[in-house]
Amino acid sequence: xxxxxxxxxxxxxxxxxxxxxxxxxxxxxxxxxxxxxxxxxxxxxxxxxxxxxxxxxxxxxxxxxxxxxxxxxxxxxxxxxxxxxxxxxxxxxxxxxxxxxxxxxxxxxxxxxxxxxxxxxxxxxxxxxxxxxxxxxxxxxxxxxxxxxxxxxxxxxxxxxxxxxxxxxxxxxxxxxxxxxxxxxxxxxxxxxxxxxxxxxxxxxxxxxxxxxxxxxxxxxxxxxxxxxxxxxxxxxxxxxxxxxxxxxxxxxxxxxxxxxxxxxxxxxxxxxxxxxxxxxxxxxxxxxxxxxxxxxxxxxxxxxxxxxxxxxxxxxxxxxxxxxxxxxxxxxxxxxxxxxxxxxxxxxxxxxxxxxxxxxxxxxxxxxxxxxxxxxxxxxxxxxxxxxxxxxxxxxxxxxxxxxxxxx
Numbered sequence: 001x002x003x004x005x006x007x008x009x010x011x012x013x014x015x016x017x018x019x020x021x022x023x024x025x026x027x028x029x030x031x032x033x034x035x036x037x038x039x040x041x042x043x044x045x046x047x048x049x050x051x052x053x054x055x056x057x058x059x060x061x062x063x064x065x066x067x068x069x070x071x072x073x074x075x076x077x078x079x080x081x082x083x084x085x086x087x088x089x090x091x092x093x094x095x096x097x098x099x100x101x102x103x104x105x106x107x108x109x110x111x112x113x114x115x116x117x118x119x120x121x122x123x124x125x126x127x128x129x130x131x132x133x134x135x136x137x138x139x140x141x142x143x144x145x146x147x148x149x150x151x152x153x154x155x156x157x158x159x160x161x162x163x164x165x166x167x168x169x170x171x172x173x174x175x176x177x178x179x180x181x182x183x184x185x186x187x188x189x190x191x192x193x194x195x196x197x198x199x200x201x202x203x204x205x206x207x208x209x210x211x212x213x214x215x216x217x218x219x220x221x222x223x224x225x226x227x228x229x230x231x232x233x234x235x236x237x238x239x240x241x242x243x244x245x246x247x248x249x250x251x252x253x254x255x256x257x258x259x260x261x262x263x264x265x266x267x268x269x270x271x272x273x274x275x276x277x278x279x280x281x282x283x284x285x286x287x288x289x290x291x292x293x294x295x296x297x298x299x300x301x302x303x304x305x306x307x308x309x310x311x312x313x314x315x316x317x318x319x320x321x322x323x324x325x326x327x328x329x330x331x332x333x334x335x336x337x338x339x340x341x342x343x344x345x346x347x348x349x350x351x352x353x354x355x356x357x358x359x360x361x362x363x364x365x366x367x368x369x370x371x372x373x374x375x376x377x378x379x380x381x382x383x384x385x386x387x388x389x390x391x392x393x394x395x396x397x398x399x400x401x402x403x404x405x406x407x408x409x
Contacts, residue, residue, distance in 0.1 A: 269347060
């Protein structure tokens with residue numbers, strides 16, 4: 001069986017790796033492999049263009065690292081220290097006791113949180129993160145916590161994102177247990193994600209390069225399905241907008257649905273020098289700079305710090321020059337830490353960085369999959385549909401490869 005995987009990002013590479021155990025697989029990639037998982041060197045500084053690691057709470061990722069015989073490294077204790085910048089810097093509490101006595105929320109907002117026990121569920125087909133959190137935990141909590149969180153994970157906003165698509169585990173606590181705190185008590189879990197932040201000695205490209213070395217990579221842009229007639233099966237592991245272009249001549253309805261998935265732009269700016277407070281990073285609530293990621297303080301063999309700019313909060317970022325983007329970062333860094341005597345380096349502008357799981361996203365994905373399932377030899381797999389994290393991509397790839405293997409046995 002011959003299989004073509006279109007797209008050499010994390011989803012495409014991992015899908016191909018699992019498929020090659022029982023099929024002949026070619027991976028087509030028009031640019032560099034790895035997608036947004038890429039480590040670059042600027043002078044003596046090491047920066048990540050995108051993801052800097054993964055949580056070690058997903059067995060599929062650790063199993064894959066073991067298969068590749070690649071060594072992982074753990075982040076140090078600084079990775080557990082995180083800040084939010086609103087009108088000033090607020091340290092994120094690490095325990096319930098710390099939260100009660102911290103100044104991250106006024107007392108009125110803290111008392112509103114305790115009232116969540118008495119908020120009745122409101123079953124809805126879908127709801128924005130903003131609507132859900134305001135209803136259950138209050139507006140102040142949403143502004144101080146969820147606004148920076150949605151920017152940090154999805155480069156989006158709580159008004160835009162779907163609670164069911166972006167944070168399904170939170171949404172399910174209300175559906176299954178009638179409330180968030182009730183659900184956490186019954187499941188005996190707190191609100192923080194489990195697992196330790198993990199990466200690789202030489203950055204994420206170490207993983208990508210090792211994975212790519214196991215595969216047959218063909219440097220070529222695929223623009224239509226007609227180019228792949230010699231393959232028994234085709235997997236589109238490309239962004240939704242690229243997948244739409246590839247299928248539009250043969251399957252226009254599928255293409256139309258794929259084009260409904262939106263993406264947000266993000267620019268990455270790095271800088272050298274030391275800043276305080278030393279931590280994993282700082283997320284912001286309203287600035288054009290969404291956050292600062294201090295890789296140099298959490299992993300060995302790193303010495304750069306980088307900023308994310310734009311997202312849903314400032315989509316105009318994709319129209320600006322490198323100099324204009326750096327100027328935005330300089331001004332925001334001065335507001336956040338009172339320091340602007342740093343050396344800044346433009347790293348990357350992703351005009352379509354992260355899929356925006358907007359309200360109604362699950363219905364869009366459902367319609368996409370209904371159309372795709374009508375096509376015998378075509379499969380879709382990318383972070384456009386379900387889960388944007390490194391772990392999600394690997395888990396989804398393994399599941400897809402397993403399904404294809406099962407179909408052909």
